[in-house]
Amino acid sequence: MLIGLGSYGFYKGLLKQKIKQRISDIPRSKIASAAMGQSVEVQASVVCHVSDQIRAPMSNEKCASFVWSLEEERGSGKNRHWHHLFNFYSTPYLYVVDESNEMAAIDLAHCEFQEDSWDSSEVFSSSSMNLSDKVKELLFKHMMIEESSFWNSRKYRLQERIFKPESQLYILGSAIPMPKQERSVDPCDKSKFGERGIDVKIKVEETFKVESKDTYIISNYDENRNLVLDKSEKEALYRDIEKRILKKYGKDVQNEYLFISKFLFTKSNANEIFFKLDKVFLSTKSESELIGRLNLWIYLGLFGGPILVTFGVWYFVARFD
């Protein structure tokens, strides 16, 4: 075990060294004038329209977006470990703005968060499901989990990370032109996504349910005078209700940020063989703090790794001497 741990630590030290070198070698860009390409570095703050802000289900804090990691406990005794099942993203994109007052989007499903800590964490069993109703509703809605009886109960760990508006982020990744729809680039089976502006959408649907039964409103939208709203007439009513509700927030379109963002940070297509760095680096620390933290991991890995392997090999050899 010492040999394995030491070798892994040495490998991690080399990987962190590569990351640190890449961060140091790339100067910071401004979103307004950045050219799209493989390595773009930006320091920006999270931006979110008030109509898109949501309450994170676990921490109950107002945020622009949240990410869940769901793990299942597997194995027993010494082999017990957490096996990662899914990541859930409340929205596919997170929007940021920097000092140049221009906006960019981040494809959250292809990010590597440099901080290992989570904002909230809960361990629960599938039989007791001792979670809040909001959390349970989301877990079942997106088929991340099934309730079970005591006899086939499984243990899970749910962790939450939130992105609050105006929080500072360091971003290093590949920048591509903005897609026409808010969709993660090449999402994998382990990524599940929520919907943006869900609170507004619910309000629109509730209003639509009421107004589509109002005879006065029907008469205003019934163009073919058959006393019933057809599909196109219902769509027209839905659009008008949506515009009315969005106008209260000072918006014309639900996700206007999609159309004004300059580019999208997403995974890289670089063909690296060793120590592949294809994800977007995301950190709440500044570049200098990040480099300081990486230095610590480099020294631990490059010096600690060989020391652990030395003791491991000596113990292994001593047992057979």
Place this chain on the structure above:
Amino acid sequence: MNFIIVAGVVLVVFFIIGVVATAIGVYNSLTAVKENVNKAWANIDVILKQRYDEIPQLIKICEQYVQFEQGMIDRMMNAREKMVQGKSVETKAEASSELTAGIKGLLAVGEAYPDLKSNSNFMQIQTRLSRLEETLADRREFYNDSVNVLNTRIQQIPDVFFARSMGIERREMFKVHETEKALPDLNINFKK
């Protein structure tokens, strides 16, 4: 077996792996830094070309309202040619500064002539050029940062040994010339 012998063997193995990994890492990162500088320069060239394409149209619109001294037009067109044909950063930077000074002069003329200022084509070009100048300034800053990274890396140990064998040399920065810093002189740029 003696702990010292085991420790020695393990450390030698890791040392060799570390040296090989470092050598590969230094070579690859120096290549990446060199290409970053090339890319940053190419991205400046894109903006310079866009600006270069706007100039004939700007001169044509201004000439509808004002007659310029031929010398002034010639200077701008020469700077434009120098920028296209120039090979070194120094030549292109100098040409770019002359063009910027010329453009500032032309745009300043618009301030003196209300008819010209309110011309919709003039306003559109003015906005486009203003945005291009801002982007150019940011990309120039980025290019200089990239060059600074390269110039610093190739002078540090152990990169200095690899840089010599790879033929990587110091690069020039994109400097602002005195012509660009000077205020436009409206009196000598046109005749009524």
